[in-house]
Amino acid sequence: MSEQSTPVRAMREWAFETSRAYAEPFTDVRVTATFTDPSGAVSTIEAFHDGDRTWRVRYNPGVAGRWSWRLGSNPPNSDFEQDGEFTVEQAEVRGFLRSTPGEGWGFTWESGEPVFILGDTTYHLFGMAHDSDDGARQVRAFMERRAAQGFNLLRVRLPVSLFHPPDGYNTWQTRRLWAWGGSEQSPRFDRFNVPYFQTVDSVLRWADELGIGIELIMEGWGFEFPFNSRNIFVPEWEELWLRYLVARFDAFGSVTIWTLQNEYEYYPNGDWHYQSNGAVCDRWAIRVGHLMRRIAPHGHIIAIHNGPVMPSFGKRFASDPYVIDTVMFQTWGTVDERDGWLAAGIEDQIPKSLGDWPGSAILSEYGYEFNPDLPPMMLAHQYCDPDHTRRGAWRGAMSGLGIIQGFENTWGPAQVLDQDQAGLTSLLHLRHFFTGLVPFDRLQPVTGLARSSDSAAGHAPLAMATPERDIVVVYLPVGGEVSLEPGLEGHKEHWFDPRIGEMTTHEQRANNVFTPPERPAGDHPDDWVLVLRSMY
Numbered sequence: 001m002s003e004q005s006t007p008v009r010a011m012r013e014w015a016f017e018t019s020r021a022y023a024e025p026f027t028d029v030r031v032t033a034t035f036t037d038p039s040g041a042v043s044t045i046e047a048f049h050d051g052d053r054t055w056r057v058r059y060n061p062g063v064a065g066r067w068s069w070r071l072g073s074n075p076p077n078s079d080f081e082q083d084g085e086f087t088v089e090q091a092e093v094r095g096f097l098r099s100t101p102g103e104g105w106g107f108t109w110e111s112g113e114p115v116f117i118l119g120d121t122t123y124h125l126f127g128m129a130h131d132s133d134d135g136a137r138q139v140r141a142f143m144e145r146r147a148a149q150g151f152n153l154l155r156v157r158l159p160v161s162l163f164h165p166p167d168g169y170n171t172w173q174t175r176r177l178w179a180w181g182g183s184e185q186s187p188r189f190d191r192f193n194v195p196y197f198q199t200v201d202s203v204l205r206w207a208d209e210l211g212i213g214i215e216l217i218m219e220g221w222g223f224e225f226p227f228n229s230r231n232i233f234v235p236e237w238e239e240l241w242l243r244y245l246v247a248r249f250d251a252f253g254s255v256t257i258w259t260l261q262n263e264y265e266y267y268p269n270g271d272w273h274y275q276s277n278g279a280v281c282d283r284w285a286i287r288v289g290h291l292m293r294r295i296a297p298h299g300h301i302i303a304i305h306n307g308p309v310m311p312s313f314g315k316r317f318a319s320d321p322y323v324i325d326t327v328m329f330q331t332w333g334t335v336d337e338r339d340g341w342l343a344a345g346i347e348d349q350i351p352k353s354l355g356d357w358p359g360s361a362i363l364s365e366y367g368y369e370f371n372p373d374l375p376p377m378m379l380a381h382q383y384c385d386p387d388h389t390r391r392g393a394w395r396g397a398m399s400g401l402g403i404i405q406g407f408e409n410t411w412g413p414a415q416v417l418d419q420d421q422a423g424l425t426s427l428l429h430l431r432h433f434f435t436g437l438v439p440f441d442r443l444q445p446v447t448g449l450a451r452s453s454d455s456a457a458g459h460a461p462l463a464m465a466t467p468e469r470d471i472v473v474v475y476l477p478v479g480g481e482v483s484l485e486p487g488l489e490g491h492k493e494h495w496f497d498p499r500i501g502e503m504t505t506h507e508q509r510a511n512n513v514f515t516p517p518e519r520p521a522g523d524h525p526d527d528w529v530l531v532l533r534s535m536y
Contacts, residue, residue: 031071033057094113118431130200156216181193218242221261257302257303303326331345333366340384438471484512
């Protein structure tokens with residue numbers, strides 16, 4: 001392949017040097033590249049300053065054929081008045097992740113392949129990679145392991161937080177990780193920490209190599225500086241920040257989701273006061289969402305992440321229902337000492353919050369599995385045990401959503417990246433079930449199909465089925481008998497054990513009442529998955 005050709009959906013980069021010295025290179029000039037595809041369609045992306053007198057342009061073409069580009073600047077600079085052509089060759093690639101409500105579970109690759117989302121929360125992955133050479137090695141090894149395990153999405157923040165209340169100090173951090181110029185006490189929002197962003201480049205390249213997606217959280221958390229001080233971090237500085245992130249990272253194939261802010265209801269001053277602030281956070285999300293659609297040419301998913309679960313998202317965005325593609329939905333279920341293991345209520349909250357939402361969604365946060373061997377930083381996690389991890393994931397998946405879990409080892413303050421916690425294995429079993437044993441993209445939740453005499457909160461069975469009812473799946477959070485509606489007599493009965501990931505044939509049917517296999521009792525009742533397949 002010649003230097004002037006590139007495969008479809010491969011990022012291409014150009015570097016431009018200027019003899020002109022800009023006192024403030026991030027603000028004194030705006031450099032823009034315009035691309036024209038073989039059909040004549042035009043798109044633009046800004047160049048970004050990468051230190052010294054270097055500006056770079058990154059673009060990821062999605063159409064085969066002959067392309068042209070033209071560079072320009074404002075104010076004009078002859079060093080930035082250039083143009084050229086290149087050829088894009090056809091290639092068999094999956095392409096970018098797309099939000100496709102109504103298709104499968106809401107996500108497909110550009111190739112048309114449906115996607116089962118399985119993710120991990122690693123907010124400070126970029127920060128640890130930049131902190132030290134050893135940290136970078138640990139990050140690379142962690143990403144390789146997650147990719148080999150079948151994870152396809154990592155939640156990562158672009159600004160690094162030193163602290164999360166009440167006691168979550170970063171135990172691994174040895175250097176400043178401030179993303180802007182100046183300092184936290186005296187910020188320069190017209191400058192960016194270029195070496196830090198070059199590290200982010202490296203991590204995104206690793207993700208590209210490994211085929212793992214990155215959710216880039218652009219602002220978060222909203223309760224911390226500068227996002228809680230909008231009188232200092234004014235809209236002009238926010239837009240400069242967003243434009244720099246898009247110019248630098250939008251062309252990466254590993255960038256799957258742009259999340260505007262973690263728990264966006266903290267806008268504008270770091271307090272959750274959704275009901276009393278006139279829903280200004282929704283107006284902010286709509287405004288920033290439209291900005292992203294104007295400046296980000298590659299069509300990556302635009303998402304918001306919630307704190308409060310109500311009002312519903314259809315009501316929140318009724319005035320502009322399609323500017324946001326995806327809700328990265330947070331709801332934890334029960335997390336108390338008595339019922340934390342049960343993760344009850346997740347499946348009830350999902351339809352209340354998302355039932356009127358026209359876009360896609362992922363259960364992106366439902367707790368962080370506690371590690372009692374670490375110093376207690378977040379006691380709110382202490383009853384999020386491996387049972388909570390497993391049952392919460394099944395409740396989300398049985399609601400037709402992809403799953404992202406969090407672990408104390410990896411979410412932020414501790415960063416014990418070389419050790420997986422106990423609950424992770426059950427996530428791998430869940431992924432194997434939905435991608436290897438049943439066709440997840442054909443299954444949708446069905447209410448009323450399965451019933452139980454156990455009326456305790458969180459004990460009710462959850463059912464999914466294909467439109468033809470040739471496959472029926474029922475999750476029993478606490479085991480026990482389950483009765484199904486008539487018409488399934490011609491189906492073969494199988495049982496999947498979500499704790500060990502094994503499928504068995506076990507015929508205990510009596511008048512459409514099914515009973516799971518018996519296992520030695522543990523601390524809590526066993527959960528089981530019933531699978532019925534038509535024999536015709």
